[in-house]
Amino acid sequence: MSESRPHTLFSFGTLRDERVQTALFGRAVPSSDASLSGYTTRPLAITDPEVIATSGLDVHLTLRRRIGAEVAGAVLRLTDEELAAADAYEVDDYVRRRVVLTSGESAWAYLDADPLRSAARVVIAGDSIAYGRCDPQGGWAAHLAAAHIAADEAQHRVFNLAIPGSTMRDVSEQLPALLGPRLPDTVLVAAGVNDSARPLDPAAATGDALADVTGHLDRLAAAAHRHNARLVVIGPAWIDETRTGDYEGLCFTLERVAALRERVRAWCGERFVDFLDLWEPLRGRPELLVDGLHPGPEGHKEIAVHLGR
Structure with a gap:
């Protein structure tokens, strides 16, 4: 016992x-x-x-x-x-x-319980979807920033550090050094689809990034905790596998994106970390995706509404 x-x-x-x-x-x-x-x-x-x-x-x-x-x-x-x-x-x-x-x-x-309602200084990290690719207005992160800053212009700040093409390994290696000067109290990490990608040529595979995601999240959680910042993990969005095609030798499948979503959700539940799910606002709505992978302007609006911003 x-x-x-x-x-x-x-x-x-x-x-x-x-x-x-x-x-x-x-x-x-x-x-x-x-x-x-x-x-x-x-x-x-x-x-x-x-x-x-x-x-x-x-x-x-x-x-x-x-x-x-x-x-x-x-x-x-x-x-x-x-x-x-x-x-x-x-x-x-x-x-x-x-x-x-x-x-x-x-x-x-x-x-x-709402990590964004209680936040003041927010850092966003992630990939091209968090960056706002395919939306001239800056994507869901820009919608979030506009609403957040408007709520308290004197105190609220949003720093979008997302870089297109980033994996969770990239984020876990680069983000910790960038947190200090921004004095964040909330860190939003978008666990994007890049970690689910597989080479079209199986011989080119050097490992499975999906298997390493939780280790990268552990390091990000430790970095956020050092700054007394609340880590919020944003899960991947639904994709339209019939249109994802060949992205510079990489392929994206709905099965692997769904597996990433569940792995991240489980990690958050086990460690008492906030998980925000982007799956539902786009699920079954291919018209909101420009290329099967990246939301267009209307898709980013739907995500922002889903996040309550």
Whole structure:
């Protein structure tokens, strides 16, 4: 029988209340004062009657990013079972993600379930689709940037560092050195179709990039965590295999793109990383793709709407 592992959870709200702790965990859990830099709070209306009954409040707090701000709270020391109870207590507006406390300690915290709503400074990395190829207006990333900056022109920034042709290996090797000067709080990595490509000539194959994707994501997650930035992985979009053709000796198939999507989704689920799926807005709609692979202007608009921007 395995022993329960200790977990550190940063709380800035009702979980610090001993009455709430006793109701959830059956005891007041060990805790110590802590703070989280680069965040502020905003109120969140609660409608779940069980959560309201436990906390005694119908308005809780949620975190949002802001340079120079700091949120005071406490670190709770929890067992596996207690962490699961805390997960069950939090409403769907929250998700558990890793943060770096002001002390430098890594801890769990409950963040806004919408990673873009709570972001301030966003870095985008990826391939030609994230870059905006085939859309003179800059693609879905430009739509996202316009809406994000318009929401708070003084505080919000978006840096699109996507490069056409990039694989996840390219991104994991190049992006870490570019994060520091941009002070990101959110890193969007588009896990694009290039990692699913196979040479038309089997003799030209030197390995399977698809098999290496999760290792590259591990390195990107570590780089984002060093900057206390929230990693958000954007899955590949649906393709029209009948029109993808020959891309400089490479071929793209729906089977391998779907396999990439599931591999990335599973990695995100196992590591409590946000996954945004681009599959559905284009699925079965070949008219939104210029060449079977790259969305046109209307396809990029559909993606932006799907992302809520």
